[in-house]
Amino acid sequence: MASAQTYTPIATQTIGSAVATVTFNSIPQTYTDLVLICNPEGSASGNGIILNVNGDFGSNYSDTMLRANGSAASSVRQTNNSCANISNLSGLPTASFGTYETHFMNYSNSSIYKTILSRGSNADSGGGVDVIVNFWRNTNAITTILVSTTGGNFMTGSMFTLYGIAAA
């Protein structure tokens, strides 16, 4: 008997014309963790990729970013932030499509605050490598994810896919 599928695409969006935001609504609560794979290109340099969950734009997020730019490694910390970060603050590539893997641990557990881990790779000139630990101080299950950029748009061909991982 074949085992049950445990890595399941929930929804995917491939950008047909430039947009500023991408939303995943009505996220099923039947998985243990979520993985968001982003393969975006931006229209304007010097911007980051951010996310908000459940329409929360309040000061309920914090993060620690470890990043490198090809010559130095550095770390920055933000508290009482209004969003979580998928990339560093200028991490969205504009000359190619980057790779960003974001993990939402235990997203449907309504007893815990949520930890969101993001790993970004942008080898553009001026790009960087990021590892970001985000924290959302809310016990609500995550039902929506809004992905946006701090400036400009996501360009045509950018791809965003949300997967669910079931522990059993």
Next chain:
Amino acid sequence: MATSTYNLIASQVVGAGGVSSVTFSSVPQSYTDLLLKVSGRMNTSGGEYIQLSFNGVTTNLNGLNLYGYTTNASSYRDSSVIGLGIFNGTSSQPNTFGIADVYIPNYTSSNYKSVSVDMINENNSSSTNSAYQYLTAGLWSAGSAITSITLTAQTTSILQNSTFYLYGIKNS
């Protein structure tokens, strides 16, 4: 039962004598993303890169690396290769292999190909440069769909019992 969307495409285990490179050819074009899992040990004392290339082409590659060892963290750019990090060598303890996850999204598109690599080697040694963690952003500046993947030892060879697993991931 739902159709699986995360499938093993192919695997290779290095045999006695080692190899200078491993190639996955005829990569199916039916997935959205590729995930390559590597466990490797190199035939040189201090270890060395395993380098990544596509479609038999070794040009238009670059990598941006964040790495840590001992008490240091630093960054540098490779202008002509995508290295997966420094894998354990023959001076590491026996049976010790470095590991790497290589994620390649949208590999069939006409976009330049972005690669994300997470790699570690560990050796239970307090010596400087005896263990590393690498995080790498790679870019192949070519619009061709990826049809083959080659992993090449930087200068020597990849030793016996190194393993390479290539998975395909569909988004629908």
